[in-house]
Amino acid sequence: MSQQAENTLLIRLPESSSSPVFWYQSEVEQGQLAVSELAQLAEKSEASRVLVIVPGELVSLTTIEVSGSLTPAVIRSLPYRLEEDLGSDVENVHLAILDKDEDQLHLAIVENSWMELWKSWLQEAGIKSRRWLPETLVLPWHAGHIVTMARDSQSHVIRSGQWQGAVCDTGWLPLYLESVQSEQSLTETQLSAQNFFSEVAKQSAELKGNLLQGDWRPAREQSSLTKGWQQLRLSAVLMTLIVVVWSGSKFYNSWEQEQQVKAYQQSANELFADTFPGKRAIRPLSQMKSALKSMQGLQSNETGFLEQLDKLAPVFKRQSSVVPVSISYQKNLQQIRITAEAGNIGQFTDLRDRIAQSRAVRLESLEQKTEKGKQASVTGALIISGDRS
Structure with missing residues (x-):
């Protein structure tokens, strides 16, 4: 045979x-x-x-x-x-x-x-x-x-x-x-x-x-490169959230809060080690920025990818009904495009209004879909283009 x-x-x-x-x-x-x-x-x-x-x-x-x-x-x-x-x-x-x-x-x-x-x-x-x-x-x-x-x-x-x-x-x-x-x-x-x-x-x-x-038609398996980039992107977001909390702890002086800082730092180091095997985590946030810059050609300035995610993370945390599906960054336009899914259009507009308090944002490509045996859901894109002057 x-x-x-x-x-x-x-x-x-x-x-x-x-x-x-x-x-x-x-x-x-x-x-x-x-x-x-x-x-x-x-x-x-x-x-x-x-x-x-x-x-x-x-x-x-x-x-x-x-x-x-x-x-x-x-x-x-x-x-x-x-x-x-x-x-x-x-x-x-x-x-x-x-x-x-x-x-x-x-x-x-x-x-x-x-x-x-x-x-x-x-x-x-x-x-x-x-x-x-x-x-x-x-x-x-x-x-x-x-x-x-x-x-x-x-x-x-x-x-x-x-x-x-x-x-x-x-x-x-x-x-x-x-x-x-x-x-x-x-x-x-x-x-x-x-x-x-x-x-x-x-x-x-x-x-x-x-x-x-x-x-x-069955969904195609993702390539190892795509999987690696998605894992890196997720790790970058998680790293940013950890560092935001870690940085905020400098305003406190108690022994318990100092221990919490050490725990966050340890988590950041472990996350960096998982994402970049064989590399030593000295300054995790700076190293993560450098890695993202080499893969996407991002500029390391105040309106860069990670800095914008820093400011958006708390808003998304409060509006948990809107679930991000993918995130992309357009360097030449200094824009973040977040494709997300929510239960209804109202949840999208609530999130837009929250972000609009400090940043220029617009909704695009809102689409309602119904899957067999499931309730209708809404997908759409949030285009975030910078601080509101």
Whole structure:
């Protein structure tokens, strides 16, 4: 077996949590589990390409004629072109584009409820996969052949073309094959259920198509550089807050407050050591500023990035209902852009008014969104451009 096949973990999900999950990685590593036991495959999935196979009868395959390019407007119109054939509301189905061959557009259609169910099983088990396919499209296929597999005594899985397939009851199989073969000359090839996974694993690198598109597309892993910068940025904010408290303690002389100063200083040193392994923390705030300057080219002046964050940190602490999502600094404009999320628009305007008491600030890109099963939330950007004169 090829290296590609050995590094592929196949997981066939069922329709119901009461049915078994079949999995395969090699001839000696395969078996079946209950849905509640899926977490046993989490460790294997971390070092493998995970191909999730879903029941073919729950995914409809169709081809429509679409001339010209697939613009976003054309893609948005596809569900409505198929509305009469869907058997369900447009909002309840997911369309995945499998391929476009000249003016022929090949599509897979599956209800969102099934996608949500399978996704929840994998998430609870800690398994990540970037590719899902129906079993009809993972059967080995060659031009001029129709491949059939007896899944059990009641049903057969059939692949009659690169983007054509179906699942039918065993009693209807002869009639179905006759209807397909009357349209084109095909040679029937039978595949046993015992050899299904091994055959799929052998040609997994050649499989095309993916159900994970649009709203179901998995989020990409962040690069190590991006993760490192975000960690550094978070560390800088935390460092600044610590130093603000530390600096404020100089107005007190009691022994207890002196001990608190030492504790804050120790926390700052430890945070610096975690952020910059191997470097000695002599003056943590100055060193952090220097590091940020080298990464972003910030100027070390009174209106620099850290100084502005110094002044904003107490405001955000008091207005905890607005949660920052990202922070960026435009050096040439001396502006901070904070993208944040809140429960409603009023919380944004309250925060804006608090900041506006001492600084020039404006709101941009307010957008209300509603996620399935969650209350509406508001995202927006605060543009803070300097002290109010």
